[in-house]
């Protein structure tokens with residue numbers, strides 16, 4: 001099928017198999033490898049991207065359902081080579097160790113802040129509850145998201 | 155690979171009649187997982203998420219909730235908050251935020267997992283599933299529609315349109331609970347819902363469903379009868395729990411998991427009832 005959608009604010013048009021996952025589409029067809037693959041079945045959140053304002057697991061989203069959607073990936077966070085405030089907060093708060101979970105965490109956090117710019121700590125924890133991190137124990141990540149929210153930009 | 159995306163109900167039904175072997179797709183959170191695990195190899199897809207009738211929640215004489223409404227939308231629906239908060243509460247516990255963006259009510263019902271969280275809530279709310287096929291529309295209660303793990307009695311060519319349920323009355327008391335391995339992402343190992351009405355301090359019209367315990371969603375009529383017309387009481391709630399546990403044993407027989415499940419079912423049921431009664435005092 002011919003697929004047209006918006007990826008990080010830019011229109012994309014390409015020929016794809018409709019039963020391909022968004023994760024394969026990003027990583028294999030578009031060589032955008034910021035979005036990570038781990039479990040492949042919706043359990044780890046490494047592949048989290050934002051579609052029409054909602055966080056989703058790219059490993060469970062089929063390309064056939066993408067026409068006309070607005071997709072944001074971690075590559076869409078930085079602007080002109082500059083890290084976003086949210087990304088900077090992750091670094092400042094030592095919320096990144098091996099970094100494998102980071103793109104997914106960032107996108108879940110971004111989806112939260114888009115809807116709720118001033119979340120409580122409980123709301124932050126709930127928003128990140130679909131993202132596993134094997135390294136950090138989450139505290140630093142929750143702090144980073146809180147700090148970015150306080151600064152009023154993500 | 156054909157990937158059909160009807161944008162009207164008529165079109166969806168005629169495409170389904172033409173391609174009865176195609177896999178109906180909503181949020182894909184079960185379909186894509188089953189495909190990846192090699193348990194499903196779709197010949198084609200029929201995506202129902204663009205059918206407007208399936209995307210609606212409306213409040214008329216009864217409440218209608220469309221099959222393609224997502225758990226996020228259930229969770230945030232002002233209509234449900236007012237007239238069936240139980241369904242919103244159950245939806246808010248499904249999977250993770252990412253899963254709730256996609257997982258739909260119709261998918262939860264059709265998938266017929268014994269661990270599905272919306273099923274006990276819908277059962278306790280006495281919801282009727284609205285199904286449409288070539289022959290027209292029919293309605294079915296969940297205990298009749300779901301015949302066992304993974305077995306939803308839909309005929310080829312039939313589509314779930316949604317569910318209808320009666321708005322809760324002011325006297326309604328309810329609770330939903332589940333216990334699983336982790337808070338997020340745990341497919342419930344036991345879940346349940348209760349709805350009752352409190353009139354002059356007494357419990358009436360008790361509807362109790364404990365899911366993931368039996369092979370299909372059932373209301374526990376024995377326990378309901380024990381509670382009917384009584385005052386809320388801790389000992390009584392425990393006896394109701396024992397009745398549930400006994401009924402599960404009769405339904406499933408003694409198995410490896412029973413040693414864990416049966417005592418848990420007693421506590422679990424008692425807590426469900428206590429929470430419903432407590433919500434009444436608030």
Ligand SMILES: Cc1cc2nc3c(=O)[nH]c(=O)nc-3n(C[C@H](O)[C@H](O)[C@H](O)COP(=O)(O)OP(=O)(O)OC[C@H]3O[C@@H](n4cnc5c(N)ncnc54)[C@H](O)[C@@H]3O)c2cc1C
Nearest residue numbers: 042180181182183184185249258260261262264270271314
């Ligand atoms: C990581 C993870 C965690 C999960 N956690 C939970 C949880 O906590 N609680 C829970 O209950 N579930 C959970 N699930 C299961 C799943 O998300 C739910 O069952 C969900 O509601 C399925 O909806 P869907 O729209 O994604 O269904 P799909 O995958 O699109 O479809 C599921 C089935 O329903 C059929 N179908 C869909 N719509 C219709 C319709 N309108 N008419 C007829 N047939 C239809 C499909 O053909 C398919 O057989 C989880 C899944 C994952 C991957």
Ligand code: FES
Nearest residue numbers: 038039040045059
């Ligand atoms: S790779 Fe998608 S959730 Fe794990």
Ligand code: FES
Nearest residue numbers: 098101133134135
């Ligand atoms: S930093 Fe390593 S998994 Fe989170």
